[in-house]
Amino acid sequence: MRVFAPYLASLLEYAEYHNLDSNTLIDIIPKHNIDLCDPNEMIEAKTYLSVFDKAIEITNSDYFGLNFGTYLNLDALGLVLEISLNTSSIEQGVYILQQFLKTKFPLVTATVIKDQNHFILQLESAVKHKKIRRHLLDLVLAIIFRELKLMIPKHFTPQIRLPFLEKKCYSDTLKTKITYGDDYQLVLPLDIIKTEINKSKIKEIELLLPQFLVMLNKGSESKNILSNQIRHMTLHMCSPEIPNFEQVQKQFPYSKRTIQRKLTNEGTSFRSILIDIKKELSQYLANEKHLKTKDVAYILGYSESSAYLHAVKSWGKN
Structure with missing residues (x-):
């Protein structure tokens, strides 16, 4: 059994946000001169599992898989675009x-x-190790849930069933109701599956994805600075809606207060980072002549055009 090599590259990158020494994980990988970023490369599943297991062990997090799946938002946006090119049907x-x-x-x-x-x-x-199996299922659950949510009409959300009672972290992270069931399941109404993929959402992603990638490359040489890590994590988690502080904070081995203190010491705050991201996206979207103000406001998460215009005005004062 083999796994797509770039998924191991993403795992190594994510581990750095938890202050893991990437060399500790890289040393687990057999030396075969494989370019992990090459989209044509595959690696042995046992290699991926060894690194995955070590990352879980070092972070000692019950929700490593779930949070890692949430971090892969940006990759998921690319996946849903690929799906839209091959079909217009949700079922397909x-x-x-x-x-x-x-x-x-x-x-x-x-x-x-x-x-x-x-x-x-x-x-x-089929992974036999119970703990690793649960983290793997959490990881894929986060990815598939997001894909389905992007494909279906915006007024519907896939229902999630999980085979255990501790559901709060899942509901907080995925922003949806979780119910108890015998297995990991994502449930949709039968009539919804026959409808078309949400084309307006796909167009929105198609428009924003290139800009997200450009913005991610900014400051990539200074990943050890927390404010840059926060910015990168926030961009990775856009779906394309921008995550809030609580969602981003859960991805780091720090409390809310510690992150706020560290950012203050660097002369910034999560709010400032968020504003900078919105400003860059706003400037980019403003160049799209076919977009109306209400469209830009919606994409950036404002309920009304007036709220967006008020925000733009306040940015100019800073």
Whole structure:
């Protein structure tokens, strides 16, 4: 069994946000001169699992897989674009997701189950180590949930069922209701699965993704500075909505107060970082002549055009 090599590169990158010495993890990887960023490369699944297991052990986090899956937002935006190029049907999009797991991350499989009212995607893993299996399922759950949410009409959200009672972290991280079930399941109404992929959301992602990548490259040479780490994490987590402080803070091994103190010592704050991101996106979107002010306001998370215009005015005073 083999895994898409860039997914290991993403894991190594994410580990750095937890102050893990990347060399500790790299030393686990057999020396075969593989370029982990090469989209044509695959690695042995056991290699990925060894690094994944070590990262879980060092961070000692019960939700490493879930948070890592949330960090992969930017990769997910690219995936949903790829799906939209191959089909306009949500049901076909789900089958593409199944194939994506089969060919690139076969450590987890997704099985479709239909009943009278529901279309269910059940996630399973043959990995025997219980703790690693749960983190893998958490990781894929976060990715697939986001893909489905991007594909379906905006007024609907996939329901999640989990085989345990401690649900708060999942509901807080994924911003959705979690119910108890026998397996990891994502549930959609049967009639929704027959509709078209949300084209307006896809166009929004297609517009923003190149700019996200440009913005991520800024300051990449100073990753050891927390304010740059916060900026990078925030951009990675855009879906394309921008995450809030609580969502970003959970990705770091620091309390809210510690992050605020460290950012103050660097002469900034999360609010300032957020404003800078919104300013850059606003300037980029302003060059798109076909977009109306209300469109830009919506993309940047403002409920009304007036709120967006007020924010732009306040930026000019800073």
